[in-house]
Amino acid sequence: MKQKLILFIKSNFSLLAAISFAFLILAVRIKITGSLFFTFLVWNLFLAGLPYLFSQLLKYLNNSNGNKILQLGFFAMWMLFLPNSPYIITDLVHLQNENSIMVWLDLLLVFVYAIIGLLLGLFSMIDVYHVLKSKYNTKNANFFMIYSCLLCGYGIYLGRFLRFNSWDLFTKPQVLLYNIAHSLTNYNVWAMTFAFGGLLYILFWTLQSKLIIKK
Template sequence: MAQISHPGRWLTGLTLVLVAGTLVAAGLQDVRAERAGAPVFAFLFWNLFLAWVPYVLALVMTGLHRARASGWLLGVIGVGWLAFLPNAPYILTDFIHLGAIPGAPRWFDALLIGSFAGTGLLLGLASLLLVHHVVEARVGRVAGWALAIGSLTLSSIGIYLGRFPRFNSWDILTNPHGLLEVIAYRLADPLGNPFLLQFGVLMTGGLVLSYLATWGLGRALAGGRRTGVAQYGG
């Protein structure tokens, strides 16, 4: 990635865009609640809150990296970041609720859910971009890309576990036995669930393409000169 002359301003601008997306989504939800007489899509607020967690953790990692913190500390925060990362693109699956709740035109609900889903996806991709550059600066370019592709693949599995078996990030601590039991069952017969394989491949492909577009945009904004992660203080 190219060097950005004012990394603090760049991160501030990125964060403001994400805040703006959050406010737009919240505004649409308020309009929907006023029309229907109840906040029927209130769960989207919680999902978007969870989508903010990996971005905030990525900002913390970026700051610690610039402060020359130890790799162990970055690794611990990185584990938390990875555990919450699936929550960001997970909101894409909330389109299953489209048309299921009366009270507003379907096109409006599509716009409403899309605003939450789009902001959530951007939060996840932006957080990955930051962590990618930290890892690249610390370990190297190959490790950075391995982290990026690997985390998106694991996120696809996490999205499946959240939408269908209905696990969440907290279950890593509160229900590790149940989570590991489901994972072990699937690993014992990896080809036994064609839907899981199809879902994983399609979701991973979509996330990887989205991230490549994000990475390319970030490179273009940076000016096209390769300097590792210098723009984040590396």
């Protein structure tokens, strides 16, 4: 177990360094302003990192022919929490808040957390994409990633405008389903879904293509 942990840290050292940098910027802002306003970014980054954790576990179990039920469970959890990664981009709206008193520092702070959260989501998508390719084929894997990106786009709408969280699927499913049903007739919902979903797929496709070329 200790060796696996060391290997995980080494393979994700750059991500851990980036997260440490994000924490440092937040600490500097707190020191300068005395305000804890942007500390919510830490929680949002934690949620954005969960899909990557689940995808890493899924990839490990898939490569080692591990328990199929566990694989399905981690896959379901990945799907449920994936929208949290691109969602963190929308935290840029908080720059308009009256508590945002150092525009240049606040912009850097939110941007750093948003980029790291987005990268965690993209890396998790690449993990799941390769798992799906190994189980099925490239065509089905690509189709599923498009589908996942569109679900993420809709998930961003649910989180930012309707203020739902991933766990609301279990804590208040009836309220969630009611709001979902009523939102599907709204043109703006579809526009936001395709806009964010399209952006996420383009970023995934670009990053995945670069990795293939590098190999």
